[in-house]
Amino acid sequence: MSDKLTTVMWFDGAAEEAARFYAEIFPDSAVGEIHYAPSDFPSGKRGDAITVEFTVLGRRFSGLNGGPMFTPNESVSFMVVTEDQAETDRYWDAIIGNGGQESACGWCKDRWGYSWQITPRTMLDALSAGGDEARRAFEVMMTMTKLDVAAIDAARQGS
CATH class of the missing domain: 3.10.180.10 (2,3-Dihydroxybiphenyl 1,2-Dioxygenase, domain 1)
Structure with a gap:
């Protein structure tokens, strides 16, 4: 798997939950490393999951717990x-x-x-x-x- 391109999905605190859900329903999917915030940040506290690495159908993703500022839409x-x-x-x-x-x-x-x-x-x-x-x-x-x-x-x- 190439480390050159990763799709990042923005979540409001639910990146790990979403990654686990996707890994449960799709084959060739898994949750990888979870990185924790080393200090407080605008939408969370030190020790909260900040990014979650995962694959869905063999494709690499990163879930970012970025807060409520951005939400997904149908353009992607x-x-x-x-x-x-x-x-x-x-x-x-x-x-x-x-x-x-x-x-x-x-x-x-x-x-x-x-x-x-x-x-x-x-x-x-x-x-x-x-x-x-x-x-x-x-x-x-x-x-x-x-x-x-x-x-x-x-x-x-x-x-």
Whole structure:
């Protein structure tokens, strides 16, 4: 794993909790080092966790307990490509079932406000195919919250 690029996610004191949640639901994920503040800081005290190193699906992240000044928004999201409905359901249900929110077209937010796109590979394949297949799959996707693999596959085939 490269140490050249790490995505830093800003939290209001919940970086460790979030890292542990992500590590529980996604494969190839783990919580690494937790660094503690050597002195008081604007949103915490000496000894509080200040950063938490973790991986999600093999990608490196750092959770920063920076306080309430900044909050996540939909301009950045994490797309998780799934292979079937069971995997789609597992991730979607874990995020929504732990204080998250449903949105449209396979998007949801976790309890910390981060946006996730839980996207079955068949949807990406349909878009790559282009033409009527892409249009049909796109139109059916636009009616969904959690994506339905069978419905997308049926649309791809024109049924």
